Amino acid sequence: MANPLQNRFHADDIAQAEHYLATEPPAEIDPRVERLVNELIGRIADKWTLLVLELLEEKGTLRFTAIGRQVDGISQKMLTQTLRQMERDGLLTRTVHPVVPPRVDYALTPLGNSLSAAFCGVWMWAERHLDTVEAARASFDARD
Amino acid sequence: MANPLQNRFHADDIAQAEHYLATEPPAEIDPRVERLVNELIGRIADKWTLLVLELLEEKGTLRFTAIGRQVDGISQKMLTQTLRQMERDGLLTRTVHPVVPPRVDYALTPLGNSLSAAFCGVWMWAERHLDTVEAARASFDARD
DNA sequence: CGGAATCCTTGAAGATACTG
DNA sequence: CAGTATCTTCAAGGATTCCG
Numbered sequence: 226m227a228n229p230l231q232n233r234f235h236a237d238d239i240a241q242a243e244h245y246l247a248t249e250p251p252a253e254i255d256p257r258v259e260r261l262v263n264e265l266i267g268r269i270a271d272k273w274t275l276l277v278l279e280l281l282e283e284k285g286t287l288r289f290t291a292i293g294r295q296v297d298g299i300s301q302k303m304l305t306q307t308l309r310q311m312e313r314d315g316l317l318t319r320t321v322h323p324v325v326p327p328r329v330d331y332a333l334t335p336l337g338n339s340l341s342a343a344f345c346g347v348w349m350w351a352e353r354h355l356d357t358v359e360a361a362r363a364s365f366d367a368r369d
Numbered sequence: 370m371a372n373p374l375q376n377r378f379h380a381d382d383i384a385q386a387e388h389y390l391a392t393e394p395p396a397e398i399d400p401r402v403e404r405l406v407n408e409l410i411g412r413i414a415d416k417w418t419l420l421v422l423e424l425l426e427e428k429g430t431l432r433f434t435a436i437g438r439q440v441d442g443i444s445q446k447m448l449t450q451t452l453r454q455m456e457r458d459g460l461l462t463r464t465v466h467p468v469v470p471p472r473v474d475y476a477l478t479p480l481g482n483s484l485s486a487a488f489c490g491v492w493m494w495a496e497r498h499l500d501t502v503e504a505a506r507a508s509f510d511a512r513d
Numbered sequence: 514c515g516g517a518a519t520c521c522t523t524g525a526a527g528a529t530a531c532t533g
Numbered sequence: 534c535a536g537t538a539t540c541t542t543c544a545a546g547g548a549t550t551c552c553g
Contacts, residue, residue, distance in 0.1 A: 265495040265502065266419060272411055289535055300527055305536065315505025326534040327533085336501060343494035350487035351409045357480060358409065361459025433515055444547055449516065470514040471553085 268314070269340065273299055273307040278333070281317065282341040286332040316340060412458070413484065417443055417451040422477070425461065426485040430476040460484060 268274065276296050281287060284295075293304050308331060311317045316337035322328040333341070412418065420440050425431060428439075437448050452475060455461045460481035466472040477485070 261499055261503075262492065262495045263416075263420070265499070266414070266491060267416055269491070269495075271414075272407075275410065275414075276407070301536075302528090303526065306526095313506050313509040314502050315509075321535095325533095327536085329535060336498060336505075339498070340494055343490040346487040346490040347410060347413070348406065350484055351406045351413075354480060354483070355405055355409070358458050359405075361480075362457050365457040365459075445516075446548090447546065450546090465515090469553090471516085473515060 268310065271307075273303055274311060275344070277304075277307055277311065278316070278337065278341050278344075281331060281333045282338060286330050288331070289329050292331060311337070412454065413488075415451075417447055418455060419488070421448075421451055421455065422460070422481065422485050422488075425475065425477045426482060430474050433473050433475070436475060455481070 273296070276299070277292060280292060280295055287295075289304070289308075292308075293299060293301065296304070299307075308317070308319065312319050315334060317331050317333050320330040320332075322330070417440065420443070421436060424436060424439055431439075433448070433452075436452075437443060437445065440448070443451075452461070452463065456463050459478060461475050461477050464474040464476075466474070
């Protein structure tokens with residue numbers, strides 16, 4: 226779950242983006258595209274998908290059991306389901322080796338890698354504002 | 370649900386990030402921070418939170434009922450819950466006006482705005498690769 | 514109007530057992 | 534080893550009602 230990109234961006238990238246948000250009026254967007262984008266974000270943002278994505282991005286090719294061991298708390302069922310969905314979406318490849326015992330390798334596609342990169346901004350935000358969020362929560366809880 | 374930033378970034382930002390991902394070894398990360406980051410991402414990536422975030426970023430200050438009308442499919446219960454969580458995390462402010470009938474205004478904080486900006490990369494990815502993902506799904510479904 | 518409280522349904526996910 | 538199949542639980546979330 227490392228974030229190798231975090232030192233490669235200028236620290237105020239987000240502040241700059243925020244500036245644009247404040248000064249530019251929002252553009253209109255096709256409702257059909259909007260619905261599909263929402264669906265994709267929902268899928269992608271799902272807990273296990275994100276974890277598997279980051280693991281494979283970090284470790285490269287892994288077999289089924291290896292992924293299960295390194296994504297803590299995931300059940301065999303959810304692992305299978307998550308991997309199938311990701312394969313279906315073109316995020317990873319599933320390679321079955323015709324040997325006994327069976328051996329199945331999983332690796333991200335370029336599309337999967339690009340998605341991992343796309344989440345970089347969110348990772349940076351979370352790491353940068355961790356303390357701020359925790360302070361806000363403590364303050365909120367303190368006043369009932 | 371517009372994405373005002375999409376035309377402000379160079380088109381190959383993601384490709385560049387992808388390059389770094391491929392060439393740089395991952396850095397180690399504090400497990401405690403990792404757990405908290407995961408929790409934040411889970412919360413943030415939740416369906417309603419993202420929708421409310423984008424709506425408020427686009428429209429500015431809105432009252433309770435206005436948000437409910439514009440986030441299609443959200444129930445009163447989930448709206449209340451989502452707004453409370455976001456307020457607790459410091460993403461938005463809740464302003465109660467002492468009038469009858471009551472009037473409550475919601476608006477993003479700077480922290481909330483920065484989070485919206487952080488998700489820009491994911492939006493861009495989803496919009497850029499929408500067709501690729503749909504094609505991958507069709508291909509996957511075609512071969513059983 | 515902006516909620517809180519209650520009940521209730523459904524589907525997601527865990528546990529377990531079995532198999533090519 | 535890498536799954537599939539089945540059962541069961543449990544909590545997220547919808548519907549409804551009531552209230553300051």
